[in-house]
Amino acid sequence: MQPSQFIKQTFHCPVCLNEELMTAWTLVHAQADPDLKDRLLRKTLQLHPCSNCGREFQIESGLVYLDSEQKFLIAYEPDLENPAAWQPYDLDHAQPDWTIRLVTDQNQLIEKIHIFDSGLDDRLVELLKLSLLRQENQPVKARRFFYYQPQEPDESALLHFMVAAEDDQWYNLDLERSIYQNTEQLIAAAGLVLPDQWLVDQSTAVGLLRELSQTPLADLS
Numbered sequence: 001m002q003p004s005q006f007i008k009q010t011f012h013c014p015v016c017l018n019e020e021l022m023t024a025w026t027l028v029h030a031q032a033d034p035d036l037k038d039r040l041l042r043k044t045l046q047l048h049p050c051s052n053c054g055r056e057f058q059i060e061s062g063l064v065y066l067d068s069e070q071k072f073l074i075a076y077e078p079d080l081e082n083p084a085a086w087q088p089y090d091l092d093h094a095q096p097d098w099t100i101r102l103v104t105d106q107n108q109l110i111e112k113i114h115i116f117d118s119g120l121d122d123r124l125v126e127l128l129k130l131s132l133l134r135q136e137n138q139p140v141k142a143r144r145f146f147y148y149q150p151q152e153p154d155e156s157a158l159l160h161f162m163v164a165a166e167d168d169q170w171y172n173l174d175l176e177r178s179i180y181q182n183t184e185q186l187i188a189a190a191g192l193v194l195p196d197q198w199l200v201d202q203s204t205a206v207g208l209l210r211e212l213s214q215t216p217l218a219d220l221s
């Protein structure tokens with residue numbers, strides 16, 4: 001089994017500018033190291049205390065997340081200049097039938113792991129989130145939605161979202177799972193094929209919505 005990997009690299013503390021050699025994880029294999037996966041989901045994997053001032057800070061370092069059971073790979077590239085031109089550089093780890101994704105921020109990485117672990121399709125989740133974003137007269141003005149799966153086994157069959165709102169607060173939103181199934185059926189009924197691409201984000205949903213609007217079944221509500 002492919003082990004997780006790390007490098008030792010010099011980082012600067014953003015508070016006191018102290019220079020320090022730190023461990024940066026570059027490959028996290030969910031099956032080989034479930035504890036690393038857990039730390040990644042809790043945002044503590046790349047969190048380090050500064051030995052000079054004691055403040056903890058996140059090191060901004062890219063990594064590859066592998067799930068060989070569910071057959072997906074997510075490349076996290078925080079400093080990518082041109083995501084549209086990205087090509088999977090590290091396909092040693094992945095087989096041709098794997099799902100490959102590219103993300104440029106940590107919240108996206110965590111969200112995708114939650115989405116795939118829940119057996120959902122991230123393209124449909126993006127479409128669902130975009131339709132939520134476009135709903136008017138909501139009590140909370142949402143800026144972004146992030147899907148998540150609760151730690152405890154969830155019997156409610158609800159879909160859970162963290163909502164980053166325009167008032168800079170975070171809210172929770174729970175939706176019936178049927179709204180996901182409706183989105184899936186809508187795509188099928190319109191005869192649309194979900195795009196096969198690394199970068200799946202809001203722009204994917206905008207493209208799908210545009211295609212849907214050209215079919216007679218354009219009602220997402």
Ligand SMILES: [Zn+2]
Nearest residue numbers: 013016050053
């Ligand atoms: Zn420091």
